[in-house]
Amino acid sequence: MWLVVIVLGVLSVATIALHRGEQISAMWLVVAAFCCYALGYRFYSAFISAKVLALDPNRATPAERLDNGRDFVPTNKWVVFGHHFAAIAGPGPLVGPVLAAQFGYLPGTLWILAGSVLGGCVQDFVILLFSVRRDGKSMTEMAREEIGQMGGFVAYLAVISIIVILLCACALIVVNALKSSPWGVFTIAMTIPIAILMGLYIRRLRPGRVLESSILGFVLVLIAIWGGQWVSQTPPVAALFTYSATTLAIVIIIYGFAASALPVWLLLAPRDYLSTFVKLGTIGMLALGIIIARPTLHMPALTRFIDGSGPVFAGTIFPFAFITIACGAISGFHSLISSGTTPKLIRREHETRMVGYGAMMAESLVAIMATIAACVLQPGTYFAINSPAGVVGQSPEAAAATISNWGFFVTAADMHGLAQSVGEQTLFNRTGGAPVFAVGMANIFSHSLGGQAVMAIWYHFAIMFEALFILTVLDAGTRVGRFMIQDALGHIWKPFGRTSWYPSILGTSALIVAAWGFFLWQGVKDPLGGINSLWPLFGISNQLLAIVALCVATTIIVKMGKTRYIAVTLLPLVWLVAVTFTASWQKIFSDDPRLGFLSHARQLELSGAGPDLARRIFNDRLDAAVAGLLVVLVALILAESLREWVRVLSGRKEARVKEAPFVATRFTAEEQA
Amino acid sequence: MPRGKSFRFASAIGRLSQLSRGSVSLFVAALREVFDESAYARFLQRNALSPSRRSYAEFLNENEQGKARRPRCC
Numbered sequence: 001m002w003l004v005v006i007v008l009g010v011l012s013v014a015t016i017a018l019h020r021g022e023q024i025s026a027m028w029l030v031v032a033a034f035c036c037y038a039l040g041y042r043f044y045s046a047f048i049s050a051k052v053l054a055l056d057p058n059r060a061t062p063a064e065r066l067d068n069g070r071d072f073v074p075t076n077k078w079v080v081f082g083h084h085f086a087a088i089a090g091p092g093p094l095v096g097p098v099l100a101a102q103f104g105y106l107p108g109t110l111w112i113l114a115g116s117v118l119g120g121c122v123q124d125f126v127i128l129l130f131s132v133r134r135d136g137k138s139m140t141e142m143a144r145e146e147i148g149q150m151g152g153f154v155a156y157l158a159v160i161s162i163i164v165i166l167l168c169a170c171a172l173i174v175v176n177a178l179k180s181s182p183w184g185v186f187t188i189a190m191t192i193p194i195a196i197l198m199g200l201y202i203r204r205l206r207p208g209r210v211l212e213s214s215i216l217g218f219v220l221v222l223i224a225i226w227g228g229q230w231v232s233q234t235p236p237v238a239a240l241f242t243y244s245a246t247t248l249a250i251v252i253i254i255y256g257f258a259a260s261a262l263p264v265w266l267l268l269a270p271r272d273y274l275s276t277f278v279k280l281g282t283i284g285m286l287a288l289g290i291i292i293a294r295p296t297l298h299m300p301a302l303t304r305f306i307d308g309s310g311p312v313f314a315g316t317i318f319p320f321a322f323i324t325i326a327c328g329a330i331s332g333f334h335s336l337i338s339s340g341t342t343p344k345l346i347r348r349e350h351e352t353r354m355v356g357y358g359a360m361m362a363e364s365l366v367a368i369m370a371t372i373a374a375c376v377l378q379p380g381t382y383f384a385i386n387s388p389a390g391v392v393g394q395s396p397e398a399a400a401a402t403i404s405n406w407g408f409f410v411t412a413a414d415m416h417g418l419a420q421s422v423g424e425q426t427l428f429n430r431t432g433g434a435p436v437f438a439v440g441m442a443n444i445f446s447h448s449l450g451g452q453a454v455m456a457i458w459y460h461f462a463i464m465f466e467a468l469f470i471l472t473v474l475d476a477g478t479r480v481g482r483f484m485i486q487d488a489l490g491h492i493w494k495p496f497g498r499t500s501w502y503p504s505i506l507g508t509s510a511l512i513v514a515a516w517g518f519f520l521w522q523g524v525k526d527p528l529g530g531i532n533s534l535w536p537l538f539g540i541s542n543q544l545l546a547i548v549a550l551c552v553a554t555t556i557i558v559k560m561g562k563t564r565y566i567a568v569t570l571l572p573l574v575w576l577v578a579v580t581f582t583a584s585w586q587k588i589f590s591d592d593p594r595l596g597f598l599s600h601a602r603q604l605e606l607s608g609a610g611p612d613l614a615r616r617i618f619n620d621r622l623d624a625a626v627a628g629l630l631v632v633l634v635a636l637i638l639a640e641s642l643r644e645w646v647r648v649l650s651g652r653k654e655a656r657v658k659e660a661p662f663v664a665t666r667f668t669a670e671e672q673a
Numbered sequence: 674m675p676r677g678k679s680f681r682f683a684s685a686i687g688r689l690s691q692l693s694r695g696s697v698s699l700f701v702a703a704l705r706e707v708f709d710e711s712a713y714a715r716f717l718q719r720n721a722l723s724p725s726r727r728s729y730a731e732f733l734n735e736n737e738q739g740k741a742r743r744p745r746c747c
Binding site: 069070073075076078079080081082083086087088089090092202203204207208209210211214264265269273276277280327331333334336337473 | 699702703704705706707708709710712713715716718719724725726728729730732733735746
């Protein structure tokens with residue numbers, strides 16, 4: 001049977017890679033993905049389990065040894081898989097592949113498959129196992145213990161930085177998706193009272209009935225989507241929900257502050273439940289829609305923008321395709337989840353393979369579906385939606401002419417018709433990835449369920465799904481950031497560390513919201529499209545966190561005496577170092593003003609005119625400083641890890657890992673009985 | 674239909690229905706874990722409490738820190 005899988009896998013990858021000049025079915029991508037995942041899981045993860053990690057079925061996990069019915073609970077592996085996947089699946093694998101589709105469908109697809117099977121899944125798996133063997137310790141704690149104080153410090157700073165950059169990039173995507181869209185704004189605005197109603201339902205009416213209230217919330221959201229159509233078609237009401245990007249940015253900043261400072265049960269927790277419910281359902285529906293509709297990819301395998309001249313974001317395939325895909329292939333953020341709640345639920349050591357490696361495969365499949373959603377659109381439509389006005393021109397006619405000149409035919413009338421069919425005033429210059437994904441998803445859904453008549457409903461369902469997803473990341477992330485700042489400030493003055501002391505709550509909430517709010521404001525005001533700067537910065541910081549995780553993993557493998565298998569984590573580490581360091585260098589020092597922060601600042605200085613000149617120059621220099629700081633921090637942890645490996649391998653330091661002592665599991669005996 | 678074949682058919686149907694029942698209960702268990710319903714059930718069992726507004730408020734208070742710190746990935 002495995003021979004058939006290999007043949008099918010080779011055939012589908014060859015079809016994707018070698019077909020030029022004619023359109024292919026999206027099913028080739030799905031088949032290639034399933035074959036790669038099946039082979040990766042069956043052979044590569046089995047090799048890592050047996051040879052590198054030596055998973056021991058007789059060793060008790062912390063969930064068994066420290067079982068307290070609260071944090072540590074031995075749980076069925078499928079239940080842990082669902083729990084872990086719900087935590088790692090975010091907006092990244094949806095947005096990243098959509099943006100990377102400007103290079104064509106081929107680079108993104110190949111990196112999603114290879115990057116996940118050989119990098120992302122491996123990282124999630126090994127970090128989960130190492131955390132399980134250390135009583136569920138966090139990544140920063142493992143970094144401190146195994147690499148040194150510097151490791152813990154850098155991991156902490158990297159996490160804070162990635163949270164700030166992630167939050168502003170996410171907020172900008174929501175702003176771009178909702179600007180001048182009364183239907184979208186109404187639907188998303190309605191999710192706030194719906195979440196509060198759910199919070200009251202769970203706490204007061206039917207205590208603890210979360211699933212029940214999530215289903216109720218989902219039905220109310222569907223009613224809100226349907227009501228949004230009426231809002232958009234009733235001019236006086238539509239005017240109440242039509243906002244510019246700057247107004248939306250202010251509203252989102254205020255929302256982020258409120259979500260961080262309000263009690264969790266009132267807004268954050270019910271919204272999290274609602275978002276999870278919609279997320280799991282929609283991902284399943286999208287997979288089903290693709291299989292039923294079997295759409296054709298209209299985007300070519302490679303576009304002319306592989307040379308770095310793309311309108312969606314600047315930069316060549318290497319390194320920017322790998323940076324932009326982000327969580328769809330490998331995500332440093334996952335290492336926080338793999339060393340967070342998940343290791344405390346694992347019942348048997350060998351289940352880390354299915355949970356760690358397997359859940360990342362599922363996440364990667366989501367990224368493949370996002371690639372398909374973007375590439376089923378006509379390329380002209382894709383670029384018209386996803387290109388900023390500063391690049392293609394302010395008027396629909398100018399934008400259509402510019403894009404047609406690139407060889408991707410589109411007319412202003414086509415775009416007007418498409419906008420009308422999805423209930424929007426315009427779809428030009430809706431950068432950020434979310435609107436393209438929504439149009440692609442609506443396209444797939446309308447072909448498999450309901451036809452063109454319900455295209456607008458599906459489009460706004462997709463927008464609601466993404467915005468809800470992103471706002472959940474925004475409020476949870478703001479709160480996590482607030483706690484991290486409180487932890488750090490608590491070392492300076494104890495009351496700052498008290499999470500129930502309101503002056504500290506308000507002060508630290510304001511601090512974290514100001515940090516991401518500043519970058520959001522900068523992104524909204526940038527005429528070239530802020531996502532051009534912010535998404536690569538997010539990708540860089542996320543991959544740098546993956547470097548920290550892989551440094552920790554490689555150090556532990558060296559200390560385990562398994563140096564002959566070091567390539568398992570060292571190869572992805574070397575690749576990520578090459579990608580992120582090159583990307584950071586280019587973002588800071590490139591002579592192309594569309595790409596390099598400093599050359600863009602110089603260009604602005606030379607032009608000597610334009611609104612907010614001084615502020616824009618300052619922003620460019622700040623972006624360069626942030627990218628530089630991240631690289632320096634990660635270079636430090638890399639050097640520290642390298643020193644540790646040399647000391648252990650040369651015999652100057654004893655190769656000793658800091659694992660919890662072996663205790664035999666009682667589950668083996670129970671199973672045998 | 675010969676007796677042997679009908680017996681095999683019936684036992685296959687039985688296995689299938691057992692499998693689908695098992696899959697559904699596992700799926701519901703996963704949803705209950707994701708949506709913290711199992712955590713609340715464990716809280717009630719641990720503290721010998723019955724479901725009520727008060728016990729749920731206590732559960733939320735206990736979980737507030739952990740919940741707030743639980744990151745949602747990008």
